[in-house]
Amino acid sequence: MATDDLPSVWTRQRRSRDQPSLNRSQIVAEAVALLDAEGVDALTMRRLGTRLDAAATSLYRHVANRDELVELVVDEVYGEIRVEEVGEDWRASVTDCARSVREMILRHPWVASVIGQVGLSYLGPNVMRLNEGMVAMLRDSGFPVEEAGPAISTVLSYVIGVGVSEAAWLTMLARSGQSEQEWQRRLGPAVVRAVEDYPNLREQYVVGDDVDPAELREQNFAYGLDRVLDGLEPRRRA
Amino acid sequence: MATDDLPSVWTRQRRSRDQPSLNRSQIVAEAVALLDAEGVDALTMRRLGTRLDAAATSLYRHVANRDELVELVVDEVYGEIRVEEVGEDWRASVTDCARSVREMILRHPWVASVIGQVGLSYLGPNVMRLNEGMVAMLRDSGFPVEEAGPAISTVLSYVIGVGVSEAAWLTMLARSGQSEQEWQRRLGPAVVRAVEDYPNLREQYVVGDDVDPAELREQNFAYGLDRVLDGLEPRRRA
């Protein structure tokens, strides 16, 4: 029974000029859900339209094109990053924010695939908020004006570099349908063979079978972040 | 006059089993050239085929699919990174290698778009060489075994983070067909307006009109790299 054939008060579409059945933020939210569920290749105008009970071409009333949609989607997930006011321990504050960025990327691994297309210092409101917040943090914790910018840029570059690497790794894992441990066990021998000719790498690759890969990644992230903050520490003015 | 209609000694194809008219490394090299010249959207099997005087489908005899081609192309440009043996000054050696990575990315800005799809710690020969070389550098300059890995991971994450950001920025500039200075002058007022509500960002955005944006990026990169190395320095064993 198609609603088109039996128009009545109940089936009649309640489309109002003020409340259209489709709007931009709804589209962006559904796009994020689609990306999270099925990855970056699944973000198609038609598929997104289907999920919204709309035709693909309807989306173009609210979004200029696919690229703009991606920009909006990226800014949307930037909104998930928490940036609190700086407390007594500036390292703790920056660390918390940095972890928050990493968590966002791992929650939405597809950002790794699009971050290079969309840039990151663009003018989306959430990106602005993040930058403003981080600069404020460093200023309040004693960094001179002319170094606050470069300093947060350093932290963010590191965090994003790690995040992109990890996300790309996890995406590849997901595509192959294997868990991290599975991969380690199945392709471990192949890696050992590939590493064979490189003495320094072989020396590195003495990972015990019992370590959790996810925790290892976390430790590496923490190590690098600590080093970056160590390097920043003496630039503060007490 | 089609060569097909008048077969002769001169027009006859010199195709040998040992020297096919198409080979993988030639395809990869031409793909890099195409990407450099026209950006990531221009890398299509048909266009690449045209540049090689071949049909699109011929490429599939030498490359499994587009994704594999991208992996090969990425490893190819990783080959441009120079990694020398460590000298007396370990910071100078690491810095040189890091600069080399950045230069490679700026020479091929499209890597920013694909690095998130292909990962970066994969098993391509040139990536292996880079990792081996950097681990060797840090080991030889006094880093303990268990920290050499995390340490190069820290440096590389930072460098790649910066590189991806810069490349994305330059790509967007190239798409809009404007130079960096043009952009600064034309959209400067819009940025000022966007920054208006954020006191800490406004404080940052006091860039003189006479500074060269490219040099400013370079200085920021150097600042962050110095901080990372500052943080790594005390982890060495003399």
Next chain:
DNA sequence: CGGCTATGCGAACAACGTACGCATGACGGA
């Protein structure tokens, strides 16, 4: 009540990745 405008959609188009099957030419053994 009648025109205006914002919104949704079906159809269509060019371009894409790629599977398939055929043609062709070089090689290796008889």
Next chain:
DNA sequence: TCCGTCATGCGTACGTTGTTCGCATAGCCG
């Protein structure tokens, strides 16, 4: 010398993509 085999190239074709265009509809305002 000849013939089967095999590697390589290519024409065709299919399904999917982003996007444009023109039409239909339904609420709003005069």
